[in-house]
Amino acid sequence: MPEPSKPRPAFAPWDRRELPGIFGVEESAKRVGHYKWIEIKLFEALGGWVATVPELDVKLVLGRHCYHHAWHADLWDQRLPELREMNPDRLNVPPNEELVAFVDAMREPDGPDLTIEKLVGVYRVLIPRKIAAYTYHLNGTSTITDSPTIRSLNFVLQDEFQDWREGEMLIQSLIETPEDAERAARRAAELEALMLRAGGITGPGTLGEVTEGHNAPVGGVVA
Amino acid sequence: MKKMFPAEELARDSRFVRNKIEDQVFDPRNQALSQRDMGSAKLDPNRPAAAERARALMHGIFTGEIQALEGAGRTTFDFDETEVPLKLKLDMARQCWDESRHCEISVKLGDWMGSEIGEFAEQTFLYQAACADDPVLRLTGVNRALEGLAIDVFNTMKEFGELSGDPVLAFCEDWMLADEVTHVKMGSDWLRRLTENDPERRERALEFQRTVDKLFSLGGFRGENEDNPIHLARRFRELAGFSDDELEELVKVSEESKAEAEAMSAAVQQGA
Secondary structure (H helix, E strand, C coil): CCCCCCCCCCCCCCCCCCCCECCCHHHHHHHHHHHHHHHHHHHHHHHHHHHHCCCHHHHHHHHHHHHHHHHHHHHHHHHHHHCCCCCCCCCCCCCCHHHHHHHHHHHCCCCCCCHHHHHHHHHHHHHHHHHHHHHHHHHHCCCCCCHHHHHHHHHHHHHHHHHHHHHHHHHHHHCCCHHHHHHHHHHHHHHHHHHHHHCCCCCCCCCCEEECCEEECCCCCEC | CCCCCCHHHCCCCCCCCECCHHHHHHCHHHHHHHCCCCCCCCCCCCCCCHHHHHHHHHHHHHHHHHHHHHHHHHHHHHCCCCCCCHHHHHHHHHHHHHHHHHHHHHHHHHHHHCCCCCCCCECCHHHHHCCCCCHHHHHHHHHHHHHHHHHHHHHHHHHHHHHCCCHHHHHHHHHHHHHHHHHHHHHHHHHHHHCCCCHHHHHHHHHHHHHHHHHCCCCCCEECCCCCCEECCHHHHHHCCCCHHHHHHHHHHHHHHHHHHHHHHHHHHHHC
């Protein structure tokens, strides 16, 4: 029987978490504010589109995914005060006007014949960008000091991957002709150009600052 | 995407058939049918038409769930955070998921009961109640009045499932009933919070709820008598935030609605 009073290390040998991270509290809060903003814009769009799409399976998936992104917005809303941001609306902003232009364009399709355009904007452009930004945050932040954000990022990413897969399968099932494929590609290219101008969902530096041909971390570096 | 999406534009595939409630009410064939003395309108498994009526009701539930999904979805989009609290929009998004699930359950139950999508016509008056400009009216019209009716309908269908020996129907209706209690409670809670300092707005919203309740009493469709096809589920409505006074008022509204329908029918007969 092990001796209960025998000293043991605080970290088990297999626990490899470390203190260093590339985001300070302020940078982390700023990003979380942008996450909240984009999740709100996304769940509103999905909810609004439910009435506009005639395809029954798409309608039901949009209703389900609407809640996923609302839940993400709620997680980020709850995280902000924990990052010393006591006014949850102050950081609930887009990083720049270019991302607003992207969101306006993504949410613009209204007609019942535009389901491909609606889905491509969300599942081929925005969600991959969100997965990239969330993964960058997950990989870069301190695994000890910022573990509450990491926990949320893991939940959110699980939804994002599953929703992306489900949305992509719906798009593939709706594309029946070369013309449909062209429509989808054109729509993705138009929106990708807008997203490029925005620099990602948290603006330039979403995946680190681009300097002399490689990305470098943004924010308060703790080494 | 435009704000305030009209009911006429609700998107459906080619299986769905839509008609207007007035077409149904004023259809002379339906008026003639309503004159027949068929005894109690209760959903009773011993009656020959029970299975067909249950299928029709199930299809009505299905189209109602689609519109409830669409209505909740529009509320997430039509109002920004300057008009409603973010938490209310989050609740509406949650309701979207619940209604989406109810549509899935309803499709499976429709298959189970032997009906097909589009077999019965759809009317859009549920969604129309979700088109009010004031979000508080949507809460009373949809969450309290229509989701409240859903509590009564699901409870009745659950009982029908138990009486007719259909455990699948009873099981599914019980799950949906749990969600509806949550939605009605959401409506009760938000109504109280949003109108705490605005009694006039609260009264307007409750008046809208009474109007919707009366419309959906459909000439005595819902009530507490043996004759009523749908019975008021008092216990579940209490869980969802309905007071005793409100329950009594619902019974009264249903009786009034029945009396008005009988008077209208008599007038049509005299004129014929």
